[in-house]
Amino acid sequence: MPEVFGVAVFGCGGVSTGHFSAYAANPRARLVVAVDVRPELAQAAARRWGAERWYTSAEEALRDPDIQIADLCLPHHLHAPIAIQAANAGKHVFVEKPIANTLDEADAMIAACRDHGVMLMVDQTKRYQNRHRKIKEILDAGYVGEPVLVRGAYLQDIAYAWQHMEPERLKGYWKHDGVISGIGIHALDLLRWLVGEVVEVQALASMSGLIDPQRKTEDSGHVLLRFANGCIGEVTVSYVLKTPHLGASWDVMPIEIYGRNGSVRMDEHDAITVASDKIEGAPGVGTFQIQTRPQVGAAPLPAEGMAGAIEHLLDCVQTGTQPLTHGEDARASLELVEAAYRSIEEKSAIRLPLQSAAMATGAGGTR
Ligand SMILES: NC(=O)c1ccc[n+]([C@@H]2O[C@H](COP(=O)([O-])OP(=O)(O)OC[C@H]3O[C@@H](n4cnc5c(N)ncnc54)[C@H](O)[C@@H]3O)[C@@H](O)[C@H]2O)c1
Missing domain, CATH: 3.30.360.10 (Dihydrodipicolinate Reductase; domain 2)
Structure with missing residues (x-):
C-alpha cells in the first residue's frame, strides 16, 4: 500500500489549478485543505477538487493535524513568511517559483526547514x-x-x-x-x-x-x-x-x-x-x-510538468531524499535574477557569488 500524505494548498488562484488537479489524480495524495483569503476561492477549490476542508487563514490551516505537506501557490512576498510558519508547524514545504523575493528570505526559509527537519522543494516546473x-x-x-x-x-x-x-x-x-x-x-x-x-x-x-x-x-x-x-x-x-x-x-x-x-x-x-x-x-x-509528444499508440510518457513535480515531491517526502529543485538549488537560480538586476542598475558585469552590502563592509551577512 503506498503511503498517503495530507496536503494543504495555500492560494487558490491561477497556478493552483495545476497543483490541485495533480494531487486529485495522485493516489498518494490526500487533499485535505484549500486555503485562500478570498473565501469564495477557497470554497470553490475545495468543492471542485474534493478537498475535505477550506480555510481563509494560513495559521488556522497550519494547525490542522492531517496535513504533512504545505503547498504554497501564493504571491511572491508570502512565500518566505508562510513557508517559515509551515516549517515551524512541522510541515514539508512545496513552494512555487521563485523561492522568494530576496536571497535573505530564501536563506531564512532554508534554515527554518533544516532546523525543523522538513523538506523544502521549489516548483521550478520546467x-x-x-x-x-x-x-x-x-x-x-x-x-x-x-x-x-x-x-x-x-x-x-x-x-x-x-x-x-x-x-x-x-x-x-x-x-x-x-x-x-x-x-x-x-x-x-x-x-x-x-x-x-x-x-x-x-x-x-x-x-x-x-x-x-x-x-x-x-x-x-x-x-x-x-x-x-x-x-x-x-x-x-x-x-x-x-x-x-x-x-x-x-x-x-x-x-x-x-x-x-x-x-x-x-x-x-x-x-x-x-x-x-x-x-x-x-x-x-x-x-x-x-518527438517531444508521444505518437499515437506509444507507451505513455512519465508524469510531467506539475504532475511530474508533485510525483517527485511525494517520492522525496516518502523516502526522505533531497528533491531535484531543493531550497539551495532554487536559491542559486534566484541569485542569477538578483545579479541581473544588479547588473542593470550598475551597468556592469556582476561576479557570483553575490555579496550583501553587510558582507562587503565586513559586517557579515548571508548572501
Ligand atoms: N511554475 C509556474 O510555471 C508558475 C506559473 C504561474 C504562477 N506561478 C507562481 O505561482 C505563485 C502564485 O501565482 P498565481 O498566478 O496563482 O497568483 P494568483 O494571484 O492568481 O493567486 C494567488 C492567490 O493567493 C491568495 N492569497 C493571497 N494572500 C493569501 C494569504 N495570506 N493566505 C492564503 N491565500 C492568499 C490570493 O487571494 C490568490 O487567490 C507565484 O509565485 C507565481 O510566480 C508559477
Whole structure:
C-alpha cells in the first residue's frame, strides 16, 4: 500500500489549478485543505477538487493535524513568511517559483526547514517537463560534449493573457514584477541545470509600456551568462512579444546548446534536433530529431510538468531524499535574477557569488 500524505494548498488562484488537479489524480495524495483569503476561492477549490476542508487563514490551516505537506501557490512576498510558519508547524514545504523575493528570505526559509527537519522543494516546473528531461538526457549521453555556447528564451505576451484575467484577480495581482524575476527565472534555472553553475552575469532590460504605461518594471530583457565551465550564454525574456511563429505567444521556450561534439536545439514548437559527431554509425556529423509528444499508440510518457513535480515531491517526502529543485538549488537560480538586476542598475558585469552590502563592509551577512 503506498503511503498517503495530507496536503494543504495555500492560494487558490491561477497556478493552483495545476497543483490541485495533480494531487486529485495522485493516489498518494490526500487533499485535505484549500486555503485562500478570498473565501469564495477557497470554497470553490475545495468543492471542485474534493478537498475535505477550506480555510481563509494560513495559521488556522497550519494547525490542522492531517496535513504533512504545505503547498504554497501564493504571491511572491508570502512565500518566505508562510513557508517559515509551515516549517515551524512541522510541515514539508512545496513552494512555487521563485523561492522568494530576496536571497535573505530564501536563506531564512532554508534554515527554518533544516532546523525543523522538513523538506523544502521549489516548483521550478520546467525541469519536470519531458521535453527538458529529454534535452538533459541528450547532454548526459555525450552527443553535445562540453558546452561552448547556449541560447535560451522565454517569450510571452502577458498583456494578451491579462485581458482575459478575472478583474478581481487582476486587481490584486503583483503585476509590477519584472519579466526577469517573473519568468526569466524559469529559463535561467533550466540553463543552470543543463549547462552548469554561473560565475558572471550581465543584463539589459527595457520597458515598452505595452502592458501598462504606469508600469515601473522591465517587460523585456537580455541576460548574458558566463558559466564556470567556460560556456557563455544568453537568455532573452519578454512579456510583450507577438512571435512570427505563434502570434500572441504563450509559454514559448526555445533552447540551443552548442558543444565541442555537437548541438541540441529545441525550437518554438518543442521539436528537438541533435547534430553530433557521436552518433553511432554516422560518418562525420549526423543529425536526428526527437518527438517531444508521444505518437499515437506509444507507451505513455512519465508524469510531467506539475504532475511530474508533485510525483517527485511525494517520492522525496516518502523516502526522505533531497528533491531535484531543493531550497539551495532554487536559491542559486534566484541569485542569477538578483545579479541581473544588479547588473542593470550598475551597468556592469556582476561576479557570483553575490555579496550583501553587510558582507562587503565586513559586517557579515548571508548572501
Ligand atoms: N511554475 C509556474 O510555471 C508558475 C506559473 C504561474 C504562477 N506561478 C507562481 O505561482 C505563485 C502564485 O501565482 P498565481 O498566478 O496563482 O497568483 P494568483 O494571484 O492568481 O493567486 C494567488 C492567490 O493567493 C491568495 N492569497 C493571497 N494572500 C493569501 C494569504 N495570506 N493566505 C492564503 N491565500 C492568499 C490570493 O487571494 C490568490 O487567490 C507565484 O509565485 C507565481 O510566480 C508559477
